[in-house]
Amino acid sequence: xxxxxxxxxxxxxxxxxxxxxxxxxxxxxxxxxxxxxxxxxxxxxxxxxxxxxxxxxxxxxxxxxxxxxxxxxxxxxxxxxxxxxxxxxxxxxxxxxxxxxxxxxxxxxxxxxxxxxxxxxxxxxxxxxxxxxxxxxxxxxxxxxxxxxxxxxxxxxxxxxxxxxxxxxxxxxxxxxxxxxxxxxxxxxxxxxxxxxxxxxxxxxxxxxxxxxxxxxxxxxxxxxxxxxxxxxxxxxxxxxxxxxxxxxxxxxxxxxxxxxxxxxxxxxxxxxxxxxxxxxxxxxxxxxxxxxxxxxxxxxxxxxxxxxxxxxxxxxxxxxxxxxxxxxxxxxxxxxxxxxxxxxxxxxxxxxxxxxxxxxxxxxxxxxxxxxxxxxxxxxxxxxxxxxxxxxxxxxxxxxxxxxxxxxxxxxxxxxxxxxxxxxxxxxxxxxxxxxxxxxxxxxxxxxxxxxxxxxxxxxxxxxxxxxxxxxxxxxxxxxxxxxxxxxxxxxxxxxxxxxxxxxxxxxxxxxxxxxxxxxxxxxxxxxxxxxxxxxxxxxxxxxxxxxxxxxxxxxxxxxxxxxxxxxxxxxxxxxx
Amino acid sequence: xxxxxxxxxxxxxxxxxxxxxxxxxxxxxxxxxxxxxxxxxxxxxxxxxxxxxxxxxxxxxxxxxxxxxxxxxxxxxxxxxxxxxxxxxxxxxxxxxxxxxxxxxxxxxxxxxxxxxxxxxxxxxxxxxxxxxxxxxxxxxxxxxxxxxxxxxxxxxxxxxxxxxxxxxxxxxxxxxxxxxxxxxxxxxxxxxxxxxxxxxxxxxxxxxxxxxxxxxxxxxxxxxxxxxxxxxxxxxxxxxxxxxxxxxxxxxxxxxxxxxxxxxxxxxxxxxxxxxxxxxxxx
Numbered sequence: 001x002x003x004x005x006x007x008x009x010x011x012x013x014x015x016x017x018x019x020x021x022x023x024x025x026x027x028x029x030x031x032x033x034x035x036x037x038x039x040x041x042x043x044x045x046x047x048x049x050x051x052x053x054x055x056x057x058x059x060x061x062x063x064x065x066x067x068x069x070x071x072x073x074x075x076x077x078x079x080x081x082x083x084x085x086x087x088x089x090x091x092x093x094x095x096x097x098x099x100x101x102x103x104x105x106x107x108x109x110x111x112x113x114x115x116x117x118x119x120x121x122x123x124x125x126x127x128x129x130x131x132x133x134x135x136x137x138x139x140x141x142x143x144x145x146x147x148x149x150x151x152x153x154x155x156x157x158x159x160x161x162x163x164x165x166x167x168x169x170x171x172x173x174x175x176x177x178x179x180x181x182x183x184x185x186x187x188x189x190x191x192x193x194x195x196x197x198x199x200x201x202x203x204x205x206x207x208x209x210x211x212x213x214x215x216x217x218x219x220x221x222x223x224x225x226x227x228x229x230x231x232x233x234x235x236x237x238x239x240x241x242x243x244x245x246x247x248x249x250x251x252x253x254x255x256x257x258x259x260x261x262x263x264x265x266x267x268x269x270x271x272x273x274x275x276x277x278x279x280x281x282x283x284x285x286x287x288x289x290x291x292x293x294x295x296x297x298x299x300x301x302x303x304x305x306x307x308x309x310x311x312x313x314x315x316x317x318x319x320x321x322x323x324x325x326x327x328x329x330x331x332x333x334x335x336x337x338x339x340x341x342x343x344x345x346x347x348x349x350x351x352x353x354x355x356x357x358x359x360x361x362x363x364x365x366x367x368x369x370x371x372x373x374x375x376x377x378x379x380x381x382x383x384x385x386x387x388x389x390x391x392x393x394x395x396x397x398x399x400x401x402x403x404x405x406x407x408x409x410x411x412x413x414x415x416x417x418x419x420x421x422x423x424x425x426x427x428x429x430x431x432x433x434x435x436x437x438x439x440x441x442x443x444x445x446x447x448x449x450x451x452x453x454x455x456x457x458x459x460x461x462x463x464x465x466x467x468x469x470x471x472x473x474x475x476x477x478x479x480x481x482x483x484x485x486x487x488x489x490x491x492x493x494x495x496x497x498x499x500x501x502x503x504x505x506x507x508x509x510x511x512x513x514x515x516x517x518x519x520x521x522x523x524x525x526x527x528x529x530x531x532x533x534x535x536x537x538x539x540x541x542x543x544x545x546x547x548x549x550x551x552x553x554x555x556x557x558x559x560x561x562x563x564x565x566x567x568x569x570x571x572x573x574x575x576x577x578x
Numbered sequence: 579x580x581x582x583x584x585x586x587x588x589x590x591x592x593x594x595x596x597x598x599x600x601x602x603x604x605x606x607x608x609x610x611x612x613x614x615x616x617x618x619x620x621x622x623x624x625x626x627x628x629x630x631x632x633x634x635x636x637x638x639x640x641x642x643x644x645x646x647x648x649x650x651x652x653x654x655x656x657x658x659x660x661x662x663x664x665x666x667x668x669x670x671x672x673x674x675x676x677x678x679x680x681x682x683x684x685x686x687x688x689x690x691x692x693x694x695x696x697x698x699x700x701x702x703x704x705x706x707x708x709x710x711x712x713x714x715x716x717x718x719x720x721x722x723x724x725x726x727x728x729x730x731x732x733x734x735x736x737x738x739x740x741x742x743x744x745x746x747x748x749x750x751x752x753x754x755x756x757x758x759x760x761x762x763x764x765x766x767x768x769x770x771x772x773x774x775x776x777x778x779x780x781x782x783x784x785x786x787x788x789x790x791x792x793x794x795x796x797x798x799x800x801x802x803x804x805x806x807x808x809x810x811x812x813x814x815x816x817x818x819x820x821x822x823x824x825x826x827x828x829x830x831x832x833x834x835x836x837x838x839x840x841x842x843x844x845x846x847x848x849x850x851x852x853x854x855x856x857x858x859x860x861x862x
Contacts, residue, residue, distance in 0.1 A: 078688035079748070083759060135693070161695040189695065270699065294699050318700075344700060346690045347766060376690060403690050434691075460689065485688070536780075 011040045020045050039063060046070070047480075047505050049087055049111065050530065053559040054095035065104045066130070067096065071111035073508045073553055074458075075483055077135065080510055080551070082536060084566040086112075091564075093117045097124035105130035109160075112136070118143030122150035129153055129181075134160030141171040141190075148174035155208075156184040169193035175202050184211035188237050188268065192217045204229045213237030216270045221249055227256035236260070238268030241295070245275045253279040267291035267316075274301040284308035288335075291316040293342050299325055307332045313369075314338040319355040319376065326359030330366025338372035339363055346376065346403050357384035364391040372397040379410040380437055385419025389426035398423055399434035405461040405486075408438040415439050421446035424454070431478075434458040444468035448475020456481040466493040473497035483508040490548075491518035498525050506555035510534075514552055517545030522554065523572035530557050536568040687776075694748050697763060753781050753806070753837035764829055770821050774808065781837060807843045810835050819843070 005013075014037055017023050027037040043066040046052060057064075071087025089111045096103055103125045113136045121128065128151045133139075141164065147157065148171060172195055175182075182202070187194075194217045203209060209230050218226070218239030227233070243249055253276060257263070263283045272295040287309045292302070293316040303325050306315070312333040319341055321329070329336070341359070345352055357380045364370060364387070371394050380402050389395075402416075409416055416437040424430060424447050431453055435443065439462035447454070448471035455478050463469070470493040472482065482504065490513035501507060501522070516533065519540075523531040533540050534551035561571040692700075752759040760780050767773045808820040812831045820828070820835070 075688065077693045078691045079694060079761065079763065080688045083761060135695075161693065293696070342692065342696065342700070343690065346692065347768075376692075401690050405686065405689060458691075460691075486686075 007036050010036045014040055042066060043105075044068070048555050048557075049089075049092070050559060050562050051505070051555060051557045054092045056558060058095060058099045062099070063102075064100055065102060066107075067092075067100075067103065067105070068107040068109075069111060070109045073483065073506060074110075074481070075485065075508055075510070076110055080485065082534065082566075082568060085534070085569060086562065086564055086566070088112045088114075088564060090114060090117050093120050093124075097121075101125065102127060104128060105132075107132040107134075108136055109134040110136065112138040113143070115139050115143035115146070119146040122146040127153055130156040132156065132158040132160065133162045134158070135162060136160070137163040140165040140167045141169075142167055145171035145174040148172065149176070152176075152179060153181050154179065155181050157182070158184060158186040159189050160186065161189050164190055166191040166193055169195045170198065172198035172202055177201070177205055180205050180207060182206040183208050184235075185209065186211065186213040186237070187215050188213040190215040190217070194218060196222055200226060200229065206230075207232070209233060211235040213267060214239040216240050216268075219243060220253070220273075220276065224252040224256040227260060231259045232262055233260055234262050235265040235267070235289070236263060237266070237291075238270075240271040241269045241276060242271045242273035243276070245273065250276060250279055254282065258282040263287070265289035265291075269295035269297075272297045277301050277305055280305070281308060285310060287312060289314040293318055293340065296320065296344065298322075303328050309333060311335055316340040316342070318342050318344045319353045320344055321359070322354045323356055323359040323362070324354075326355075327362045327366075330362045334367060335369060336363070336367040337369045339367075339370065340374040341376060342374075343376040343403060351378050357381055360384065361387050361391075364388040369394070371395055374399045374401075376401045376403060378403050379407070380416060380419070381409045381411050382414065382416055382419035382422075383409075383411070385416065386422040389419075389422035393426045394429065395423070395427040396429055397432040398427065398430060399432065399458070400436055401434065402437040405436075406438045407436075415442070417442040417446065421450075424449075424451040428453065430454055432456045435462055436460060440464050441468040441471070444471040448472055451476055453478050455479065457483070459484045459487055461486045463487045463489060466490055469493035470496060473500045479503075480505045482506075484510070484512060486511040488513055491515050494518060495521060498522055501554055502526055502528055502556050504556065506553065508551075508553050510551040512552070513548045515546045516540045516543065516549050519549060519552060520545070520572050528556055528558070529554055530561055531572045532565070533570045533572065534568055535570070540570055694761075694763070697765065698748065749832060749834045751777060751780070751835040751837065754839045754842070756781070762835070764832065769825050770828075773820075777808065777835075777837065805840055806837050807840050808835065809838045809843060 010033065014023065014026060017026060020043070023037055023041055027034045038060050040063060041061045042064060044057060044061055044064050045068045046057070047070050049069045049071045057067075069089065069092060071089070072081050072085060075081060076085070087110060089108055093106075097120050101124070104127050106121065106128075107130070111133075113133060118139055121131065123146075131147060131151075131154070139162075144157075144159075144164070145168075147154065175198075183206075185202075185206075194215060196218070199214075199218070200222075203212070203226055210233060212226075212230060212233055212235070214226075214237055216239050220239070220241055220243040223238060227236075230236075257280050260283060264286055266280065266283070266287060266289070269292055274297055277297065284305065285308060288311055290306075290309060290312055291314075292305075296318065297305075298320040299322065302317070302321055306312070306317075306321075306325065306329055309315075310332055313335050314337060315329065315333070317325075317340070321341065326341075329339075341355065355377055357377065360373070360375050360377070361384050370392055373395065374397075377400075380400065385400075408414055409419070417440055420433075420435055420439070420443050424433070428450075430451055433447070433451065433454055433456070435458065441464045444463060444467070447457070451457075454476050457472065457476070457479065459472075459482075466489055468487070469484075469489040472479070473493060474497055479500075484507075487509075489509065494514060495518055519531050519533055522529065532553045532555075533549045534553065535549060537550070540547070540549055565571060748761045748763050750759050751762050762773070762776055762780070764773070767776065809817050810820050810828070810832045811817055811834050813833060817836070823831075
């Protein structure tokens with residue numbers, strides 16, 4: 001039966017399979033399908049760069065055109081992973097430069113990228129088109145200059161929120177005039193030095209540019225010039241959005257925005273001068289995505305702006321929007337799917353704005369399509385969460401951060417167990433959840449019982465005992481990523497559910513109570529896992545086995561233990577017999 | 579977080595570098611006394627980074643796990659090598675890095691969970707306001723807040739330093755003798771004392787139980803009494819002792835930090851003696 005279709009036909013059929021999941025399924029059908037599929041897979045996604053080696057990838061998939069790699073654990077975003085931990089892309093680039101001459105796309109997240117790697121990319125792949133570096137670090141504008149100079153067909157250069165060392169402002173000038181292929185450019189993370197003339201020139205000879213995100217260094221007065229060369233933009237990120245208030249600047253700006261008939265998304269808005277906000281009113285009704293999360297604007301300016309964006313699907317904003325603004329949002333933006341509210345000043349002991357659980361409740365009531373939430377606030381109640389859950393059973397990603405660790409329901413002083421319990425019970429499609437506030441083992445019982453589609457769970461300052469962790473590990477069937485900090489979870493739950501770890505991408509635990517001895521035991525029992533102990537105070541084996549480890553990162557791998565660890569990371573392998 | 583490890587017992591172990599024989603005089607496993615053998619250096623042929631802090635990552639094998647561990651001083655919470663669950667109970671109440679109940683989000687590393695990129699941008703905006711006037715951050719009058727923003731838009735120097743600082747809320751910190759640097763978010767601190775505390779946590783994590791630490795390496799980085807001093811590189815590239823200028827001014831001018839041996843700090847601008855709060859007995 002497997003041979004009744006010629007390989008060509010199967011290949012053609014497989015080419016319609018977009019997702020990795022589908023291709024993975026197909027490759028499990030039988031040996032010949034596995035062989036056919038692997039030889040024609042064009043795009044590989046590797047969620048943990050240490051789970052597999054470049055050699056293994058290249059051996060299995062020889063025809064790859066697009067590679068996506070993720071490196072450091074998510075908690076690296078919050079400074080919990082010490083510098084030097086790893087996630088170097090270099091070995092991947094070197095291997096691919098030899099074996100994938102036709103490679104077109106590289107997408108990296110949380111990886112360390114050197115200038116040498118960038119140079120190698122720029123010279124190894126003739127048809128290189130897409131470079132996306134999200135939250136990466138380790139490179140300078142020299143590396144970018146190499147990309148600009150050598151990648152003749154570059155379509156996309158996205159530097160995400162990477163840390164780039166600014167060595168010279170003229171790297172943009174390395175784009176030759178003959179390069180007209182640019183479709184997407186995101187330099188929003190870059191520093192204070194930029195050459196406007198180079199930028200302008202680049203934009204002028206990029207007629208296909210659809211996405212342009214500028215850095216803070218680009219002043220408001222320059223925007224009209226840039227925009228008039230790029231009126232076909234679909235996504236635009238401003239630089240610093242303030243200037244001396246002058247009517248000529250305003251009218252130029254308004255005219256420039258009016259000219260952008262295809263604009264659907266806006267971002268940037270550092271340093272906003274509210275008087276210039278009306279300049280974007282002409283495009284508001286078309287906007288589906290608006291990122292004001294760096295803009296310190298408040299009502300009424302903020303409300304006026306948002307109330308005009310009837311088609312908004314995604315809004316990122318600071319807590320200056322307050323409950324009143326969120327109520328207005330709920331009334332105006334019925335297509336809203338994603339809301340992120342960031343704190344303007346989380347370290348103030350007293351709130352500086354009136355942003356409470358009421359705002360989120362209002363949006364959950366008024367926006368029927370709301371499915372993705374990230375919400376920082378200072379108070380929450382079980383009642384509010386229960387209401388939100390009832391209103392929005394279609395919720396898929398729910399991340400709530402009550403800023404004070406272990407804050408209870410402020411009205412009843414009870415833990416927020418019932419509230420989050422309602423979320424997982426009602427929202428049957430929930431895939432991602434971040435917890436906060438005062439939580440006991442109870443909430444984990446609810447999660448283990450109901451959150452069957454949950455793939456990623458983030459826990460901090462929660463739980464009473466190992467039972468909490470046990471509920472999660474034994475109950476959450478779809479769990480792929482679990483990250484925990486400052487919880488009293490120890491050895492028992494982990495060891496009792498050891499096999500579960502092989503079904504997950506990774507587990508991070510820091511400031512918990514997992515002992516070194518348990519780590520060794522896990523490593524022994526499960527050779528397909530890398531058990532890494534991160535401890536900057538010295539070798540963990542110099543302390544008793546019962547001592548808790550500072551940070552623990554466990555992930556499944558077919559590549560065996562890694563060898564590029566810094567001094568404070570210890571990998572325990574199965575030979576670690578006591 | 580109440581940790582019973584991560585302890586600094588450098589007074590005793592200092593100098594015992596090539597001690598590979600740690601399976602011999604180890605005593606019983608359920609000892610209540612813990613010791614971190616710093617300066618214990620194992621040459622196993624991996625990366626040759628030298629440091630006084632101990633050895634480098636390698637794969638531990640059977641040979642590395644002797645039947646017991648060396649005795650040392652107890653840095654335990656009430657003593658007792660205990661099982662994970664009991665320790666869990668011990669820890670239940672105090673999970674912050676500082677070891678005392680959190681008085682605010684700023685006491686805890688990596689909390690609230692906001693990306694460094696965003697943190698720098700946001701908190702920096704309000705810190706700049708703070709530096710201008712000795713007012714509380716995020717002053718209560720919002721209108722005034724937005725007025726301030728206009729002023730900054732105009733002032734080119736301020737804007738430039740804003741933008742530089744936009745990426746510099748996190749600054750690198752290196753300590754003499756350690757190859758691995760860290761980063762600290764200056765914007766998450768409101769004064770020198772808190773910064774010193776954080777750095778002391780990061781580089782010299784000490785007992786949580788309130789036991790008085792040995793004096794050999796007391797690390798009061800700010801009062802000149804320890805073996806190390808805290809210094810910073812300013813915008814002009816000069817190295818200065820931390821603590822001499824008002825906090826806000828320091829924020830605007832600091833590029834990176836270095837914990838320097840006192841012996842090497844000669845020639846830096848003389849410090850004006852300051853009364854620093856002693857953190858004795860404060861669980862860190």
